[in-house]
Amino acid sequence: MKKKLEETSSDEEESVADDSENEDELDLAGSATESDEDNVDEDETTSRKKTKAELIEEQIHSKYEQLKGTRLYVRFPHKLPLDSQEFDAKVKSLHPLITKAAKPRQKHARFCLVEFKSKKDRDKALAEIKVSIESDAAYKGIFISLPKTDSEEFVNELVARKQQSLEKKKSKNLLKRASKQVQRKEIFTSSVVITNLPKTTSVAQVRNLFETAVDIQIKPGKGKYRDSSAATVTLPTTMDARNAVKRELSIGGTKLNLRFHTQQQKKRTGKILKRKANNGESPQIAKQKKAKRTIKADK
Structure with a gap:
């Protein structure tokens, strides 16, 4: 019996997760914008944008407050049909007051959430389906209950999970950005590579662009630059190289591409x-x- 309850709990959590994933992403940016427009005439010291964490909490609570009392969790003894129409027909055959059945993401699921127009319809269907489970052989093995999202405690858990996921994503992005900055620092050299040079470009022409260059080497281009030439220019310091890659240079009207010589x-x-x-x-x-x-x- 304990194992059965654990399976039911796990299935319902997956169903709630599917329900969340199938809907559009929370319109966090949109909500923040509306808040700004509403507070245009307010004192700047009292008006502020809501944080993403606050918007998540507000919107999840709002969503499940609207759905509260209108849904039931149902688990069947056998896998549900893969075809959407067959699935819809099978689930709605449980009771005529069911208005919508949410198909799970799992390919071979045995559970789903069903919706009703009102709490009155939901409660009536719940009582009648429970009677049918005990008396009608066609309902044998079916389990039905109130969804976990009717519980304020469970909704708070969902909010916490979503906020934690947001924080992890934020930390990951910050770490990725920091890693890129470290890599940029590590690749600074005193040499730069110039691609997209016209094939007729001479060392003297490149020298005109980099008068302090220590060394200039011109070679035929490779890959997508095979119809042009490439040059490796070694400058006196890494600072000179940093300044060089920021410049917009051209020869004979052709714009040049500059980057650090990371190969070295x-x-x-x-x-x-x-x-x-x-x-x-x-x-x-x-x-x-x-x-x-x-x-x-x-x-």
């Missing part, structure tokens, strides 16, 4: 990691020692 940084990072893996030794020395150990082992 990747190679350098790779070598450092290999040294760490080999206890500070260079890959070549580590390879030689490994070969000597293999020869000794063969002897």
